[in-house]
Structure formats: structure tokens, C-alpha cells
Amino acid sequence: MSNGLQRSKDLAAYFGKTLNNIQEDCYKDFFDKFDEQQWANILKACIGRCKFFPTIAELNEMFHPKEDEKDLANEMAGTIFECAPKFGMYNAYEAAQFLGPEAWRAVELFGGWQELCMSDSDQRATLRAQLRDICKSVLSIKKRNPVNAEKLPMQFQKNNVYKLYEQLKQYSNNLKGISNDH
Numbered sequence: 001m002s003n004g005l006q007r008s009k010d011l012a013a014y015f016g017k018t019l020n021n022i023q024e025d026c027y028k029d030f031f032d033k034f035d036e037q038q039w040a041n042i043l044k045a046c047i048g049r050c051k052f053f054p055t056i057a058e059l060n061e062m063f064h065p066k067e068d069e070k071d072l073a074n075e076m077a078g079t080i081f082e083c084a085p086k087f088g089m090y091n092a093y094e095a096a097q098f099l100g101p102e103a104w105r106a107v108e109l110f111g112g113w114q115e116l117c118m119s120d121s122d123q124r125a126t127l128r129a130q131l132r133d134i135c136k137s138v139l140s141i142k143k144r145n146p147v148n149a150e151k152l153p154m155q156f157q158k159n160n161v162y163k164l165y166e167q168l169k170q171y172s173n174n175l176k177g178i179s180n181d182h
Contacts (some may be wrong), residue, residue, distance in 0.1 A: 004032030007039055011046060015053035030056050069143070071137035075101050077128055080116070080135075089117035102142060106135045 008027030012019050019027065034042065046054055054062070080103055088096040092113035096104045107113055110131055119127050155182055 004028035004030070007031040007076075011043065012053060014047070015050070017053040025178065026056060030059065056077075069136060069139050072139055073132050076135040076139070077132040079103065080107060080131060081124075081128055084117045089114050102138050103135070106131060106138045109134045109138070 003181055005024060005028040008019060008024055008031055011027075030038065031042075042059065042063065046059075049062065050058070080099060083095050083099060087098070096107075096114060099107070108117055116127075116131075
């Protein structure tokens with residue numbers, strides 16, 4: 001008998017549950033992943049938290065908790081605020097590449113990269129809270145509609161800032177070509 005199978009039978013016996021063959025196989029596969037110390041932690045947690053024999057989904061949640069949307073939004077807002085001085089007002093394209101589509105969508109909803117960079121530092125706490133709430137909304141939309149999550153707009157090709165950036169780069173290259181000719 002494998003460790004996983006014995007563990008599943010032991011846990012079931014503690015809760016007064018009898019497992020059928022299919023359930024035994026599922027729990028065996030699940031419990032085979034854990035060493036003795038991890039198994040002891042699982043057993044303690046189940047005895048302390050569970051009133052009934054836990055499902056595999058409940059066990060997974062116990063030991064691999066889902067990331068809280070509020071925590072993710074806080075982290076995203078913090079990263080965005082840290083990027084503002086790092087990239088500066090005129091490097092929106094690089095900032096967007098660094099932040100990714102979800103965070104950049106939050107920046108767009110906030111009012112845009114320049115608006116964020118020019119925001120009053122005295123109002124930083126308020127602005128961060130507003131940005132956190134926007135990030136929560138973006139994450140919520142992504143969670144509700146994961147199929148269209150990649151379609152969160154990242155509009156640089158259509159954005160005037162990007163066009164201006166490309167034009168300035170081309171102009172700079174043209175000037176270099178002219179100065180090399182003379």
C-alpha cells in the first residue's frame with residue numbers, strides 16, 4: 001500500500017468516512033505528493049479546521065490559498081507608482097512594456113501616463129488609493145472574463161504619444177544623416 005493510500009484511509013477513518021475505490025485513487029494521488037512533515041501539517045490542519053472530511057479542493061485551498069484581489073491590486077498600484085519616477089513622463093512606451101497590459105489599463109483609466117507622472121506628490125496617498133481601486137476593477141474584469149483578458153487595450157500604435165515618439169526618433173535619425181553628409 002502506498003503512503004498516499006494509507007494517508008487517505010487514515011484521514012477518512014478519523015472523520016468516520018468510508019472512501020470508494022475512485023475516491024481512494026484521487027486522494028492517494030493527492031497525498032503521494034507530500035513528505036512526512038507536510039503530511040503531519042495537513043493532518044493537524046484538518047483536525048483543527050475541518051468539521052467534516054475535506055474534499056481535495058478544500059485541501060488545496062488550505063495549503064495553496066488564492067491570492068486576494070485586494071492584495072494584487074495593492075501590489076499593482078505600488079508597482080505603477082514606483083515606475084513613474086523610474087521611467088519618467090516621456091517614456092510611456094517603455095513603462096507600458098514593463099508594467100504589462102493589466103497595469104497599463106489601470107494607468108489609462110487613471111488618466112494616462114503623463115497625468116500619473118505629473119500628479120501632485122502631496123496627494124500621493126489619495127492617488128494611490130484611487131489607482132488601487134482602478135486596479136481592483138481591472139483585475140475583477142479579467143477574472144470575470146478571462147477569455148478577453150488579452151484584449152485589455154494597450155493602444156500605443158494608435159496613441160499620439162507613441163506616434164510622437166516615433167516621429168522624434170525618425171527626425172533625430174534624419175538629423176544625424178544630414179550632419180554626416182556635411
